[in-house]
Amino acid sequence: MCRKIIVSLCLIICPVLAVNTQGRDSDTDLRIGLGFSTLKQGNVFLVLSEYELDAKLSDYFTVAPSIVLNVVDKWKSDSEKLFQANMNVFLSPFRNNRRNDFRIGSGLSFYKFNQPVIRSAFGFNLIVEDSYSINDRFFIGVKAFMQPYFNRESSSGVLLKAGINL
Numbered sequence: 148m149c150r151k152i153i154v155s156l157c158l159i160i161c162p163v164l165a166v167n168t169q170g171r172d173s174d175t176d177l178r179i180g181l182g183f184s185t186l187k188q189g190n191v192f193l194v195l196s197e198y199e200l201d202a203k204l205s206d207y208f209t210v211a212p213s214i215v216l217n218v219v220d221k222w223k224s225d226s227e228k229l230f231q232a233n234m235n236v237f238l239s240p241f242r243n244n245r246r247n248d249f250r251i252g253s254g255l256s257f258y259k260f261n262q263p264v265i266r267s268a269f270g271f272n273l274i275v276e277d278s279y280s281i282n283d284r285f286f287i288g289v290k291a292f293m294q295p296y297f298n299r300e301s302s303s304g305v306l307l308k309a310g311i312n313l
Contacts, residue, residue, distance in 0.1 A: 173312040174203040178211075178278075180290060181218075184304030189263060193229055194218040197290075197306055201237075209237040209250065231258040235272055248288075249277045256294050258302070270296030278308065286310050 180197035199213035215231035235254030243250070252274035259267040271294065278288030287309050294302040 175313045176201045176203075176286075176310050177313060178288070178308050178310035180306035180308035182290070182304055182306030184217075184292075184302050186260070187301045188299075191227065191260075191262065193227065193304075195229070195304065195306065197308070199308075201310075203243065206242045206244075207239050209239070209243070209252075211235045211237060211252070211254075227260065227262040229258065229260045231256060233257075233272055235274060237274070237276070246280050247277070248279075251275055256296070258294075258296065258300075266298065266300070268296040268298035268300060270294050270300075276308075278310065284312050286312075 178197070178199040178201060180195075180199070182195055182197075184193045184195050185191065186193070195215055195217050197213055197215045199211050201209050201211040203209050211234075213233045213235065215229070215233065217227060217229040219228055233254055233256045235252045237250040237252035239248055239250045241249055252272065254272045254274075256270045256272050257267070258270070259265070273293045273295075274290060275292075276288060276290040278286050280286045287307070290306045290308055292302075292304060292306075296302075
């Protein structure tokens with residue numbers, strides 16, 4: 148499943164890279180994160196990978212759909228499996244100046260988790276994120292999040308992220 152997602156993202160992103168305009172700042176970037184999260188019910192600890200595509204609407208607002216998967220042991224058939232889809236809107240209160248971008252976000256979330264029983268729910272995201280440009284194309288960052296869901300589940304965690312301006 149992870150390969151299908153990565154291939155799909157590549158098929159979407161490669162044409163964007165080919166059409167990249169002559170030297171102007173890009174309003175789109177791809178962010179990949181790795182970190183951990185805990186689920187309140189059952190005290191579950193998960194190692195997560197996140198794939199996010201950001202579209203900058205202005206110097207202050209960004210829209211960012213993302214997919215989150217947990218890193219699983221492929222050899223264990225009973226390992227936890229998490230799928231999460233998010234649609235977030237970010238506000239950069241100090242302006243996204245392309246060097247440092249501190250932003251606060253919120254949005255809708257859906258998750259599906261298979262341990263101890265299969266459960267899924269819709270909920271909200273509350274996000275604080277900061278990213279710093281290494282050069283004109285690459286950046287690194289950290290993201291802290293909390294996600295309350297309508298089935299009384301909640302999740303919180305931290306991700307280290309790396310990205311590329313498309």
